[in-house]
Amino acid sequence: MNTDHVRKSRIERISLKNRILFLFSAVALIPFLFSCYLSYRTINSILTTKLQSGIQNNLKQVTLSLENTLSNLNHVSQQLAFEGSIGKQLEQLMIADQPYDRSDLTDQIKYQLNLIAFTNPNIGLSMYYFRDDGIYLFETMGVKDSFDPDKLPIMASYYGITYFGPHISNDRFNDQYVLSALRKVDLPERDDAYIYSESSFKLTQSILDLDGISKNTAHLILDNHGRVSYSELEDVFPENTTFSVPDDTSLAVSTSGIASGYYWYRQYSNQGWSVVSLVSKADYNQEKNHWMMQMFLLTLLFAAVSLAIGWLLWKMVYRPLSQFHREMKQMLNSNFNVVDANSRIPEFEMLLTQFGRMKAHIARLYSEVELKEKRRADLEIEKLLYQINPHFLMNTLD
Template identity: 55%
Template sequence: MKHLIQKLGLILFEQLTLKKRIILIIAAGTLIPFVCTALISNHAITLILNKHLNSGVQSNLHQVQLSLENTISNLNHVSQQLAYPGSVGMRLEQYLSAAQQYEKAKLIQDIQSELNLITFTNPSTGLVMYYFENDESYMFQNSAIRSDFSIDKLPLLAEYYGITYFGPHISNSMYNEQFVLSALRRVDLPGREGIYVYIESGFKLTQSILESDRIGKNSFHLILDNDQRISYSEAAGIFPQNTYFSMNGEPSEQTASADSGLMNGYYWFKGTSTQGWSIVSLIPKADYNQEKNRWIMQMFYLFALFTTIGLITSWLLWKMVYKPLNQFNMEMKNVISTRVHSPSVRTNIPEFTYLLKQFQNMKDQIATLFQEVELKEKRRADLEVEKLLYQINPHFLMNTLDTAHWLAVMNGQKEIDKLVLSLNKLLHYNLGKLGETSTIREEIDSLRQYLILQQIRYDFEFDVRIDVDDDVLDVTVPRFILQPLVENALYHGLDDEGYIRVDVKQRSHIEITIQDNGAGIAEDKIEELLSEQKTAREKVGMGIGMNYVKRMIESHYEGKAKLEINSEIGAGTSIKLTLPFREVKNDDERTGR
């Protein structure tokens, strides 16, 4: 398949004009390196941008994580002082156990005083109070409480070691509209259940870090609880609170275990605290790819520039070679129109000038040839009379065929050129006297020319397969021992589906086999072919029959050669010629020197 595609591509390329080839080659030479560079740089810039952006986001998430962990740690520390057996927790236990109003008033003052001290020494601490779960009441609050305050409405962040953390959420203090984190801790008073410490801590530091983490104007943040449920969302329309952070809003192990991904058109990056909750940074896909998109536009402009430069360069090169090519075209038209004496031309390109000069030399030679042809045509009438009286001079015939060959070449007559050239070669070989020796190589070459003439003459295709051992190519044999045998196969029933197989093998002797799948020859016909009973008019081809082959090998090899013919009507004929093997002699030995 790959070889077929390559071959098809080569054929298509060969059909392109010079102009299209110039454009294609320059475009390939210009754009392929550019495209390769662009792909490599795209991969590099993607890695750089991703690494830079990811590291920046993860760094900010880590800062947010540390800030939240510090806030939660502070809530834990403060709540520990208010729980039992902390100092304030112990005073609360005394207050709840006191029976005297005076003693209770004294304990209330002490508790308020210590709460104020704790609040003062922890500036980030906001609302502080004791919450009683049984009747949902509260005491010792350091600020007025909102009327809609409810523990159940607070967004859960994490829960461990008996402490529940909420947030971020709007403060439950009536005078505070800021986001806070809060903690609800069991006081664990002896013999008393359902008493908790509720504390809020400011969220301003964490919010400022979140603001600095924004990659674009549309980037957002989420805070997830231990179960990957959204406790805080800056993009509530897309990622609402109290839903799971996943594609379908349901718990997902894949999302929970991953640190980054793409969801709902946002790239997300997650940092998970050791306490189980997570911070998620959401970056719109467009903002995330902003730098890369800018680079892609720059590459597009460069691509357009390189394409324009390539096209202009191709056009200039085409204009540079178009004029010389056009001059070549005009010169060829002049030759076709027999105007071979047109003046020579020059170009501004030395190589083309040289080629045009060579072409002019060829025209001069053609003009000389035309003059010779005209002279021979002038004498043609006399030669017609002379041909009636004498046999055609064979050398003149070959020269004339050679002239016709050149005329056919000049006029683009390929079929005539092929016919004349093959006939010329065949006649040149046949001019040797019958009975002279030749070589198997020359016999095979003469046979090929003969087959070409027959295919053109009768205008039908037949398959001829010739297989000759290299070691016997230069062995001398009598002239014209192959052509009559193949000629016999052609004239006895071979059609378009026919084939002729010629095998020349070296064994202890030389074995020549000619096999065909024609109509076959009857036994009496074989005897007739070998006994020279045909008249001259009935002879075909060169007029040399199989009887000649039989007599020649008997004379040349002194009875040591053998000719066998086996034929079956409707199946074909096989002719086997067995010749004694003689070593190949060098040129000096052949000429007797």
């Protein structure tokens, strides 16, 4: 009982000004905050769906382009291998003894290589490589002295052919990233012969730039075993390391997740390797954070405007109330002078006008009572005078 009384007394002690400000702020902010919450849920769902679907679609394009590039490398390497015509000419060259025959076969092989390079503009450096001797023949472009297939990042490996992930081209005059393939050439006389082919560096760069959803999107290319063969974030996901995910997520079946502060999305190829797109949490949430900051600033603006309007409303009410209070104090001090009611609010002007009329009426009644009392006093004096006069005459006569 006491608690209810104390609570009630506290509520009753809240001033009209604070009540107006509180109620006006609540009426203005509660619908706005509710609208912000619904908008956030909707926009968050739209942005997440849009971003994820966009990244997945771009990943599919990147994967498809890489598959086509590797397929093209496979096709070209097959033409240059023993099963093709050039491979047979290479075999004849290896066993030819006559200088004329060797020269003629060399010209034929160069012609075939130039024809293949012309009809496949997406193919860059191509050559025959003999691993045991460390030499190469019929290179279509200049080869760097540091060329070593054993140091290239393996992207996928199958029987007879190995694909290497994006790496710096071995073309002497290019330092761009390319894809490459190393296919074994079955020569009766040599067991260490290979055909090495690279993709065009412009093609590889355009493939990796397909992902236009986020300017800060990075890529990983994983081999068949989940090892990173190419990384655009060497400091976070180094090459030749296994791409790891949280323990409660199976990498073999997962296509998205969070690792090392990045959202990742994975697209598998038909050949077993996969491409991973990485977006940092800051970039991923950038648009949502921007929207939340706008909503926060709008909330502050709404709160400031609500308080300002509440204050103006209080001033509109407080001024007539103060005038009404002054009128009451003047009446208590027997000051019945009527002041013009000018509150600019019709309701208060009417109240003050009625109060002024009441003061005037009370002043008139007060004057009438005062006049009546004065007249009564005068009559009493006259009555006493009339009573005194006869006695005064009798005494005088005596």
